[in-house]
Amino acid sequence: MTPEELAHLRRARDLMDREYARPLDVPMMARAALMSPSHFARQFRTAYGETPYSYLMTRRIERAKALLRRGDLSVTEVCMAVGCTSLGSFSSRFSELVGESPSAYRARDHSATAPVPACWAKTVSRPSRFREAPS
Structure with a gap:
């Protein structure tokens, strides 16, 4: 994974941290990361060890x-x-x-x-x- 991809994933993760109370879905988060939804989901799991939805729900909890x-x-x-x-x-x-x-x-x-x-x-x-x- 390139440093650019990590920076884009951090942008999506920061979105989840800030806007956890809003209705967020994978396509919206993927747009923030400048990736397709399926690529974003795979890369997010590789980088952070959990799916985007799991991360978002953990933040909400x-x-x-x-x-x-x-x-x-x-x-x-x-x-x-x-x-x-x-x-x-x-x-x-x-x-x-x-x-x-x-x-x-x-x-x-x-x-x-x-x-x-x-x-x-x-x-x-x-x-x-x-x-x-x-x-």
């Missing part, structure tokens, strides 16, 4: 975790705020990545992590389907 920790929004409101349109799909993906349902995560006490800087908490608690769920 990260933001959902932060909103649920605040406790002032319902799970449905959080689902819509992060760009998901199906509560069932959102809850399934959240449970798969986090290891517990959004409702259980929201109900848990998060005061112990309050003094942790957000940049560190984000790095340590990033949802991953490759990490074991807490037991």
Whole structure:
């Protein structure tokens, strides 16, 4: 992969990081990367180890975790705020990545992590389907 292709892929990844709440699809992300949709999907997976959709959903779940920790929004409101349109799909993906349902995560006490800087908490608690769920 050339440095130019990596720069184009970063542009698409940055789009997902910024605009995660918007409806994004592979053709839109591929346009940002100046690639065809199929080439973009293959190159993205090669570069980042996951599909564009998986990366986008992980970003949405990260933001959902932060909103649920605040406790002032319902799970449905959080689902819509992060760009998901199906509560069932959102809850399934959240449970798969986090290891517990959004409702259980929201109900848990998060005061112990309050003094942790957000940049560190984000790095340590990033949802991953490759990490074991807490037991």
